[in-house]
Amino acid sequence: MKTVLKPPSIFKKSLQILACSACLLMPLASHAERLKDLTSIQGVRQNQLIGYGLVVGLDGSGDQTTQTPFTVQSVITMMQQMGINLPQGTNLQLKNVAAVMVTSSLPAFAQPGQTLDITVSSMGNAKSLRGGTLLMTPLKGADGQIYGMAQGNVVVGGAGAAANGSKAQINHLSVGRISAGATVERAVATTLGQGDVIFLELKESDFSTASRVVDAVNARFGPQTAAAQDGRVIRVRAPASNDERVSFLGALESINVTPAQVSAKVIMNARTGSVVMNQAVTLDACAVSHGNLSVTINTQPVISQPAPFSGGQTVVAQQSQIEISKEPGKVILLKNSTSLADVVKALNSIGATPQDLLAILQAMKASGSLRAELEII
Template sequence: MLAAVLMTVAASGAAEAARLKDIAKIQGVRSNQLVGYGIVVGLDGTGDSQQAIFTVQSVANMLERFGLQVDPAKVKMRNVASVMVTADLPAFVSEGVRLDVTISSLGDAKSLQGGTLLQTPLYGADGQVYAVAQGPVSVGGFTAGGGGTSVTKNHVTAARIPEGAIVERAVPMQFADSQGLSILLNTPDFTTARRAADAINERLGAGAASAIDAATVRVNTALTSPDEAVSLIAQIGMLDVRQDDVAKVIVNEKTGTVVISGNVTVGNVAVSHGNLAVEISTTYNVSQPQPFSRTGETVVVPETSVRATETQSVFQIIEEGSTLDELIRALNAMKVTPRDIIAILQAIKQAGALGAELVII
């Protein structure tokens, strides 16, 4: 399986041309995060307990706004849960557009299944209300139990409401001025920035674009109206730009995942890797006195055994300038596990023979 995965990455290692709109974005065009505090009602006894005092206080405050006076100390309920509501406000949305929202339990509720979110204002980073959320929640799982046992599928204390929020205020976007606009690469790279500027100049004329740094390409074209800005972005967004691959080896020690980019090269190095396994086992024997003995007593005697085994290892020669395919074949020839490969790659990097950036996540 590891060989198949790595070989797939190797086969797709050569960078192909991509549309500029797929590898970059326009400076000033961005989404905004929204957040709010709300209450989910209608739960079947799976809401917050009395320990979540903020839920009790919230219900008391809500009822007070409806003209009902209640003592929070006497309020007992399990069909209400306090939640945090989050959403992303995309660029260029107008008032009345609906957004998807995510709801997460704030207290000790067991499940949000079957609940309904009451009207919740969603705030931006500036403290202003930009949307209002309300509606029945969709958990995407369930929990059931009885007689001391329970069954839970998926995460039932987080839910979503598709199109559950209505935008009440739009965010103005300033992405272009009279002198032009700026393009930001998703993955900063000097070579890719230069290629993007060259592609724009080839389309719009010499001097129309310049690479400011590894992440920014400035398009210096006079824009007199929003329509001209939209037309310009539509043109340059369809241009094909070939990204430059950065040699990287990304490993995840928690899962044993190894991802190797296509430009990785290895210097001359010999690799040997052996596994040492230590097994410690304990068995318990019962020691009993002789029959009819008045002085002896029964005791439990533990017996511990330790066994260490080490598999035989061989040296695998990796010649200087070896490509990704050759590196994969060498590692697979050693019949090592993904976690062993992580250790080997770290050792090769430490030896200065890995021509790539080693990223551990």
Template sequence: MRNFLRKFLIGTVLASILLSVPGTPVLAYARIKDIAKVQGVRSNQLVGYGLIVGLAGTGDSNKSDFTLQSIANVLKSFGVMIDSSQFQTKNAAAVMVTAQLPAFAKPGDTIDITVSSMGDAKSLQGGTLLQTPLRAANGAVYAVGQGSLATGGYVAGSNGSSQQKNFTTAGNIPNGAIVEKDVPTQFGSRDRITLSLSQPDFTTASRISEAIDSRFGQITEAKDPGTVIVNVPYNYSADMVGFIAAVEELPVTPDNSAKVVINEKTGTVVIGNNVTIDEVAVAQGGLTVRISRQTDVSQPPPFSNGNTVVTTQTNVNVQEQPAGLIVLPAASSVSSVVRALNAVGATPRDVIAILQAIKAAGALHADLQIM
């Protein structure tokens, strides 16, 4: 009964972490917009340095000189002159503010921002970000952020004991920045556009080209595994948005190389659909060594004038489970691989070692990637 439950649990775990496709593999379709993007349509990273105020004594200490200087500079801009050595900073904290400026964002639009502590602040909970310019890599200001911070956690405690949920030294301000300047975006001309594949592949690029040609005629050129050039038909020259929308909705079957991904930290194994193995023999077993100590007390006979002696006995027990030797037949689908590994009675941890050994033996025809 115990062996049955063990095999049942092993099968359940493997079924949840391995992609199993019985019989003929079912090809998954994807829209072109999900596997490729129009070249030139991209977001831009923004960054800024600012101050969080209104903290309940959880801000930077006086050891953070840059926080003291920043507060003095802010007060100076409002006409308040003060020596930075004369005040405490526990209610304020220096932070870095980051954001993603989406493509086609216009002045007046709002974007989310992320705030992260720079100094030794204990928590940013309940703080308010002062007006912070957000710059791009060229140094130009494209947005300005300000608002109340949401950390999504808390820190509470007293008398030396505390409890914390999530990280309170970083948080978000939804719609916390206003776009002040747009980024000119050139995603093509009236004559052609360029599609960039998210994962370059010769087969996928060829299928994208064929899908577009079958819909609009011979208008594409697969330049390389990651680029497909599309010539805009004459009747769409005045409607580029409509043409790109029609192209992006076309279904394509993406192709990927055979790959096995292993995460040894979590014991997770993911096998791609195109993975195959040659015939190979696998032995799976385990050796268990247990060492235990037992303390005995030796009492002398009555009236013998002897002494009580404490002795320690060490017991060594070695158990070796019988190894299960099985021949994995040549398999042409993931389901066959899964069934064969289940027959060995392998746990997810054992599967990792077995796959590595099969790859070393040259019987696994896939790229073995260890995270």
């Protein structure tokens, strides 16, 4: 048996694909984007909701109550609220009930009576939530107040079956969704209609983009309409009337602004070896030495045969021989590069896989040759 530990060949093609993609992206210039895609309005936001509930009606795939006592406790409490008192010492063996966490998001300007989509996730050891019904569950916000009530039939996108020790499963069975499964019970107050000023917040802080937004707004609605407070927040004068303010915000969000070029950044995933660069990455002249290291393991069976009539037994053992070889490294001179395509071509010329690229890029950054910010995820 011979085992050779080398980087997968599929990784060797990834840089070539990345180089081709970079060449396709090079001719594209910065294009204008709508202001609603670049900014958000301060005070207009979602609020997270969470609740604890029970899913019933499962086909024997619920929680094993001996290992999830909170499920039994929840069932007993629910039955007591309905006027059913169980005798002391009753040991419930439930198979069709599962304890779940219910999550949702309350959108801005939501009013009582509106419906929300909810996600139902098992928190015990239930095998599947397929076919279950979520009982009425209050949804609370971060302040502990109830903002919605959830109930309905759980829809699970997966499927599975098990018999005689064999099991087959497609997708996830412990999480489901209920479309329009929650009803808003309380509205969240917003400060959008107070005063004559609103604040725009850039999704990515950038002083150049903030300055361009101010110029575009003032050109559309007149001077002194907008002013930047910092690299993210922009103050905009708006009509005091709610009706006029809504029309003003609709026109404001439709303004096209060309954002400034983003800062140079390289994102590296240390777990998968993925490397992603944006178009602003440049490279100064440097020399890179790169060599491949391979480990070869040869495993062969060794049979020990006892002498005739000795009463011994034949024994089979494994004998392994390990060899480590390193290909001679070569020094490559990488010239100055001002485009992503040139950077990728230069790194691809030394035959580096994405796993090797992690160490090479870190060394380039430490030497000052890589003009980009490294971020490892």
